[in-house]
Amino acid sequence: MTTPAYPGVEGAYLALIELATQNAEHPISARGNDAREVIGAGFRLADPRQRLPYLAERKANPVFHHAEALWYLAGRRDLEMIAYYAPSMRSSSPDGVHLRGSAYGHVLFNPAPGERLSPFERVLELIRSEHDSKRGYIPVFSATELAVLDNPDVACLAGLHFLARDGRLHMVCTMRANDLDCGLLSDVFSFTMIQEFAAVQLSLQLGTYTHFIGSAHVCDRNTERVERVLAEAAGRPSPVRFESRAMPADTSMATIAQLIDHERVLRTNTVRYSAADVARLGLDPYWQQTVLLFEVYRQLRHEESRQVGADVLEALDPGLRWLVGHRWAACAMPVGSAR
Missing domain, CATH: 3.30.572.10 (Thymidylate synthase/dCMP hydroxymethylase domain)
Structure with missing residues (x-):
């Protein structure tokens, strides 16, 4: 090989x-x-x-x-969803x-x-x-x-x-x-x-x-x-490393449809999810991460706060928290917060 x-x-x-x-x-x-x-x-x-x-x-x-992967899995070709993110x-x-x-x-x-x-x-x-x-x-x-x-x-x-x-x-x-x-x-x-x-x-x-x-x-x-x-x-002395979750064994097209519904209401600023709200959606923790990311972006796009909600950031997996914190200043966790 x-x-x-x-x-x-x-x-x-x-x-x-x-x-x-x-x-x-x-x-x-x-x-x-x-x-x-x-x-x-x-x-x-x-x-x-x-x-x-x-x-x-x-x-x-x-x-x-995450949005593009979900857009593909849902079989879509519309700009309405994907152009919101790009x-x-x-x-x-x-x-x-x-x-x-x-x-x-x-x-x-x-x-x-x-x-x-x-x-x-x-x-x-x-x-x-x-x-x-x-x-x-x-x-x-x-x-x-x-x-x-x-x-x-x-x-x-x-x-x-x-x-x-x-x-x-x-x-x-x-x-x-x-x-x-x-x-x-x-x-x-x-x-x-x-x-x-x-x-x-x-x-x-x-x-x-x-x-x-x-x-x-x-x-x-x-x-x-x-x-x-x-x-x-x-x-750098060594690469940054984070553990990655495995996709849940019960993931199906119904799961993708459910995620699409949550993406839509967040993209259109119809709802605001706290971390506790996301935890109650009935989604596996793996897919909760996707919804949390969409909520992060909703706050970046639609709210005037200079800081994305700490509860949402703290609920993200460490690798995702690291990435959003390095991309957007509003996602940087205050010194002393959970990492």
Whole structure:
């Protein structure tokens, strides 16, 4: 096995941004976006649950990552939900209402016209009937996307390949292109969530995650940040580490629908949840973390307080608390508070 292996996404991210910035093969300028590129890069994660990087200079956004993963799992393609967390995604919509190529979940989790099952459901049926099958591949990119010359939203994801082996569900992701400093992190987070969701539906343990990229690139506009991230990683005595929870074994599409309902009322500022409220929602503690993150963002967007509620921050898992505290000043815990 020659694919470089890492415990989690942080190591892969650091290795790839260093490769593309210090040993780039090509300077490119696709659609006016100057970048440095390596052709044909890949990595494997031994523990796909280690799907977040703990780098202060990178300031990863766990709220968006959870929202995007949920948006995919719900099979949606509307801007109404996802653009609330990432307004820049509106520029990729041809009609201002929907996304096309980048709405991967719409392809994965919705039946094609005239079909009874979604591609995801068909793959699960295949694996249940033939455990060692090599056919559990779901294509996402379509050549028809290239027929529109000014298409602003061509899928970066070529497809996902699910492989059940020895009681574990492994997944191989193939990308036509990845922005290593931006898209890579959100893609790996969402795709490993989809992998773990599939493993739960099949009652399998979580296996490895492998990621292959055709055009692996870093945009020149992000060079300064990338250099700060690499300097931080090189100068710290040891990486920051936090434990990751396993997705509950009873997670189902009904769970996703329930989370979507809570996301909607928080996004529209219809309700305000305290940590105690979230604990009473009937959700597993694993999924309570997602709702807590949405409440954090609701307070950031809709309330004038200079500090997000301490009860909500203290209820977050330590890794998520670390991330929101490093991204938003309003989420920094006062000195002496629980950590």
